[in-house]
Amino acid sequence: MIWSSASHAEGPPAVAPESIVAGIDVGGPRKGYHLAILRQRQILAVVNSTDPQQILRQCLDAGVSAIAIDAPSQWTSNAASHRTIRSAERALLQAGIHCFFTPTRERAAANQSGFYEWMFQGEALYQALAAHYPPARQTQPSTPFCCETFPHAITHQALGSETRARLKRSQRSQLLQAIGLADPQLDSIDTLDATLCALSAQAILQGASQAYGEAEDGFIFVPQREFWGTT
Template identity: 45%
Template sequence: MKSRRAVAGIDIGGDRKGNHLVILRGTEIVCNVHKETPEHMLEKCVEFDVAAVGIDAPCQWRTGEAGRQAEKALARQRIFSFATPTRELAMASQSGFYRWMFNGERIYNALTPHFPLYGGHEKIVDKVCFETFPHAITCALLKNEVASAKQKRTQRRQILEEAGIQTTSLRSIDEIDAALCALTANFLLEGKVVAHGDESGGFIVVPASSR
């Protein structure tokens, strides 16, 4: 990784699991926290002068009946994710499933005044946050037919280690995924990403394929 600017990744979980934040500077993990408030995670990003934050949660709710273009673009590549509903449908759900999406919304609300949401621009000139997706990252850096949910802990740790990141401090798949989001933030700073989606539905950013 050429950039020495600090980058961050946040894995979003439900109320019980909580969110996980990993901050990288180069290949060094300089911060690893979880189950903290969005405001505390923002403080950590400011403290370490983070340039870009990758977040594993929808950056926009669906509007109308049509799905988000970003999710459709990934599905055309056989990369499937949970379909984001409208906010009203998520609020009306009695299952509690969408709690993690609301936790993601709170993270974006805390960060975007300081890290504006990525708008599809090729060159990053200031601080930014963006949506990404660990399975799509794995598919980009390996191959779709190789990436496996059953082997995600092994494969995603391998990707980090091949990037030169020491992973012994990453104790859970959530921390691994947060680090993978931070790695993608570094790719974004280097201009080596593909952004799927549009302005109305938001973009999902993944590394440019290494295939």
């Protein structure tokens, strides 16, 4: 199985309406991490830092219970074939959602172009968070946790076939504005994506998320389309 629903027969978990969530967009060493912290439709903080420990402190100080991150939670494990991809990425493709394939760590480290630096930044972030926010290994994880999400998949799930990569800034901005998240702090694609990631964490807490993939090589969580009508 490579697709799971985070909603189960026992229903969504009991989550306080004021639950605080965070989303993190991961960039290279210079760009660093963009963090958005939300309570419902209120933006509590938008932070840019190159230090994963500062990101952790911000989340702890704000009382964040769930964090969704735009970066691979695991490397591809099979080094024998360059065609091997993670089950979550395969599942997204089967759902008609284009995504980037995560390589093995060895292949990423051997690359001389610097293209994969942001993935190593993501690895450092997961490591910094792990003691306080362990990576999700279930489709409905217990809080506190961190997990992987993907802004393009979030937008695609909300807008369907209208989603266009070349329009990502305008479409993602309009999506957030439609649910009352028009804020001058969201002034770049990085802050927009961090906010979408935070909403993905919120959807998990509300039992309104799809988990693509398998625990073995990492889920990618995406809000269900119905989530956008209830937020």
